[in-house]
Amino acid sequence: MTGKATWWRTGLGLVLTALMLFPVYWMINVSFTRDTDMRKTPPDWFPLHGTVEGYRAVFHQQLPYLGTSLLVGLATVVLTVALSAPAGYSMAKLAPRGRGVLSFVLLIAQMIPGIIMAMGFYAIYLSLGVLNSPVGLVIADSTIAVPFGVLIFTAFMSGIPEELVQAATIDGAGRFRVFWSIVLPVSRNAIVTVSLFSFLWAWSDFVFANTLVGGGSRRPITLGIYRYIGNNNQQWNAIMATAVVASIPATVLLVLAQRYVAAGVTAGAVKD
Amino acid sequence: MNDVTRAPARRRTTRGENPAAAEGRVRSRRARSGQWAAWAFLAPVTVYLLLFYAYPLYRNLDLSLRDYTVRSFVQGGAPFAGLKNYRTVLHDPVFGSALVHTLVFTLVSLAFQFTIGMALAVFFTRHFRLSATLRALFLVPWLLPLIVSASTWSWMLNSDSGVVNSVARSLGVAPVNWLTSPQWSLISVVIVNIWIGIPFNLVVLYSGLQAIPASLYEAAALDGANGWQRFWRVTFPLLRPVSAITLLLGLIYTLKVFDIIWIMTKGGPADSSTTFATWSYRLGFGNLLPAFGPGAAVGNLLIVIAVAFGLIYIRIQRKQRLT
Numbered sequence: 001m002t003g004k005a006t007w008w009r010t011g012l013g014l015v016l017t018a019l020m021l022f023p024v025y026w027m028i029n030v031s032f033t034r035d036t037d038m039r040k041t042p043p044d045w046f047p048l049h050g051t052v053e054g055y056r057a058v059f060h061q062q063l064p065y066l067g068t069s070l071l072v073g074l075a076t077v078v079l080t081v082a083l084s085a086p087a088g089y090s091m092a093k094l095a096p097r098g099r100g101v102l103s104f105v106l107l108i109a110q111m112i113p114g115i116i117m118a119m120g121f122y123a124i125y126l127s128l129g130v131l132n133s134p135v136g137l138v139i140a141d142s143t144i145a146v147p148f149g150v151l152i153f154t155a156f157m158s159g160i161p162e163e164l165v166q167a168a169t170i171d172g173a174g175r176f177r178v179f180w181s182i183v184l185p186v187s188r189n190a191i192v193t194v195s196l197f198s199f200l201w202a203w204s205d206f207v208f209a210n211t212l213v214g215g216g217s218r219r220p221i222t223l224g225i226y227r228y229i230g231n232n233n234q235q236w237n238a239i240m241a242t243a244v245v246a247s248i249p250a251t252v253l254l255v256l257a258q259r260y261v262a263a264g265v266t267a268g269a270v271k272d
Numbered sequence: 273m274n275d276v277t278r279a280p281a282r283r284r285t286t287r288g289e290n291p292a293a294a295e296g297r298v299r300s301r302r303a304r305s306g307q308w309a310a311w312a313f314l315a316p317v318t319v320y321l322l323l324f325y326a327y328p329l330y331r332n333l334d335l336s337l338r339d340y341t342v343r344s345f346v347q348g349g350a351p352f353a354g355l356k357n358y359r360t361v362l363h364d365p366v367f368g369s370a371l372v373h374t375l376v377f378t379l380v381s382l383a384f385q386f387t388i389g390m391a392l393a394v395f396f397t398r399h400f401r402l403s404a405t406l407r408a409l410f411l412v413p414w415l416l417p418l419i420v421s422a423s424t425w426s427w428m429l430n431s432d433s434g435v436v437n438s439v440a441r442s443l444g445v446a447p448v449n450w451l452t453s454p455q456w457s458l459i460s461v462v463i464v465n466i467w468i469g470i471p472f473n474l475v476v477l478y479s480g481l482q483a484i485p486a487s488l489y490e491a492a493a494l495d496g497a498n499g500w501q502r503f504w505r506v507t508f509p510l511l512r513p514v515s516a517i518t519l520l521l522g523l524i525y526t527l528k529v530f531d532i533i534w535i536m537t538k539g540g541p542a543d544s545s546t547t548f549a550t551w552s553y554r555l556g557f558g559n560l561l562p563a564f565g566p567g568a569a570v571g572n573l574l575i576v577i578a579v580a581f582g583l584i585y586i587r588i589q590r591k592q593r594l595t
Contacts, residue, residue, distance in 0.1 A: 006398070006399075006400035006401060007400075007401070009395075009398060009400035009403075010400045010401045010402050010403075012395075013395070013396075013400065013402060013403060013406045014402070014406065016392070016395075016406075017406045017409050017410065020409075020410055020412075020413065020467075020470070021409060021412060021413075023413070023421070023424050023425060023428060023467070024412055024413075024416070024424075026424060026427075026428055026435060027420070027424040030424075030427060038433065039432065039433040040433075041432075041433070041438055041441070042438045042441075042442060043433065043435055043438055082316070083316050083317050083320055084317065086313040086314070086316060086317075087313060087314050087316070087317040089313055090309075090310045090311070090313035090314045091314070094306065094309060094310035094313065095306075095310065096307065096310035096311055096313075096314055097307060097310075102314065102317075102318075104586065105321065106321075107582065107585075107586055108579055108582055109321070109325050111524050111528075111578045111579055111581075111582040112325075112329065112575060112578070112579075113527070113528040113530070113549060113571065113574050113575065113578060114528065114530065115528075115530050115549055115552055115553045115556075115571060116329070116332055116552070116568075116571035116572070116574065116575055117325075117328055117329075118553075119328075119332050119335065119552075119556050119557075119564070119567060119568055119571060120327070120328025120329055120330075120331045120332040120335075121328050122556075122557075123328075123331045123332070123335055123564070124327065124328060124331055139324055140324075142324075143324055143325060146317065146320065150317060175309045175313075179313070200415065203417065204416075204417035204418060204419070206417070206418060206419050206531045206535070207530060207531060207553075210557075211557055222417055222419045225419050225420070225423055226419060226535065229423055229426070229535075236427055239423060239427075240423075240424065240427070243419075243420040243423055243424060246417055246419070246420055247416050247417065247420050250412070250415035250416050250417070251412070251415075253415065254408060254409075254411055254412065254415060258408045258411075261411060261415070262411075262475055262479070265411075265414070265471075265472060265475045265476065266475060266476050266479045
């Protein structure tokens with residue numbers, strides 16, 4: 001491949017990427033647009049008369065919601081990893097009887113539409129009187145990620161050499177010790193992938209938030225945006241500014257952990 | 273709460289299932305303790321699945337078989353109604369259109385996501401300057417929270433001030449009421465869903481393409497195959513297993529899509545973009561007087577469809593593993 005032969009490909013690639021990412025650019029552009037320019041025809045293609053009014057509104061009104069989302073996301077990560085890492089270890093290394101049934105159940109679990117889970121959770125939380133609790137939201141959000149987590153951990157831990165486990169066992173380590181001191185540290189990449197996705201899914205969740213959390217300051221940011229659209233659909237710069245802020249985790253993830261993202265997307269779709 | 277007490281009992285039964293008596297006592301003891309340990313590590317997830325998957329699904333099934341109102345949640349005593357809710361739903365005039373919309377939404381989304389994703393995957397297999405960076409950037413739409421994508425597109429598709437109509441006007445095309453006219457609302461949500469789905473198809477198909485040995489292309493080139501022939505004779509047949517899995521997963525994801533449609537159009541105007549997912553939600557949560565029973569019934573029908581395709585997916589995966 002000479003540079004000469006591929007410059008047109010780079011050009012075409014740039015054009016395609018720009019087309020694909022235009023909505024993202026537009027979100028940023030609108031977030032800096034003044035209210036007075038919002039309904040201009042044609043619209044301003046660049047934020048020439050930039051204003052940070054929208055972002056000021058975010059920090060005044062949405063800050064607690066961002067905090068809620070952050071806490072709910074982190075708690076979901078802890079719960080998901082704590083549940084799925086031991087399960088993955090067992091499925092990969094301990095040959096439990098009934099493994100086939102369990103992996104079948106986990107696959108099916110991923111196919112259940114979120115709205116149906118939401119309705120079930122709503123019925124349960126209503127009878128228990130725990131609607132509007134962050135803990136309830138964490139539990140609901142974790143259902144998106146746990147089956148995926150077990151799948152990733154099982155696939156990854158199956159690749160850990162048997163000798164490593166055997167050597168530790170000969171040295172007298174029990175199964176839990178092997179799991180804790182050998183398997184977990186070696187599985188760092190799987191832990192990162194599962195954590196990233198469980199955080200992102202909890203952060204992005206809208207269905208559970210909208211059904212299980214009503215109002216109050218305990219709203220996650222997704223509801224913050226949603227209520228914003230409902231209440232003042234004039235202030236699009238504030239709505240888009242909130243959207244930009246809500247996109248930060250996804251962007252950071254892509255910049256810092258692109259490899260893990262790609263691994264997560266293809267998990268279960270492509271044979272390793 | 274009796275689910276919690278059931279877990280130790282479960283473990284006891286797996287412990288009791290020791291292997292055949294033909295084995296020596298020592299060996300069976302080791303196998304038994306091995307099984308015990310294996311299930312000890314699985315216990316948290318098993319309990320979790322029972323409590324937070326099976327139980328909500330059971331509650332949902334129960335909802336669909338009873339006459340529920342908000343009051344019966346608080347005071348109990350919802351009369352058993354059998355299949356009444358399912359009959360109500362099937363005879364509802366919305367049922368037919370929701371079915372058609374669900375099919376159109378799913379199939380059109382899939383066809384475009386897959387085709388565009390495949391074209392991009394092929395385009396990116398030839399490495400060029402910046403190719404890795406651009407490929408990573410393509411993931412952005414897939415990673416953004418759906419509420420972000422849906423609200424951004426809502427504003428872009430706004431009839432009066434949206435950038436899409438503004439571009440249409442400058443090109444001399446008549447502007448369209450994307451989200452507020454029954455003819456266009458379904459098309460609009462399909463367009464957004466395609467945009468969100470392209471990255472997934474691109475990444476999975478790209479990784480599938482990486483597995484095809486370059487020597488095959490060289491051989492094809494030596495035999496005088498042009499690019500088009502190389503794709504249809506080499507790439508496409510070899511990608512068939514990955515394509516099947518990608519399409520099935522896409523199908524299962526797309527059937528579930530709720531957020532985008534609900535945020536952009538709420539299934540309207542006049543049910544013109546209502547799918548099973550949004551209809552189920554609207555019955556259960558969208559009105560002042562919730563119809564939990566019918567809502568749950570629609571949801572359960574959706575589960576049946578999704579799981580049916582899920583079983584096909586599992587079969588294909590098994591076949592792949594065997595080959």
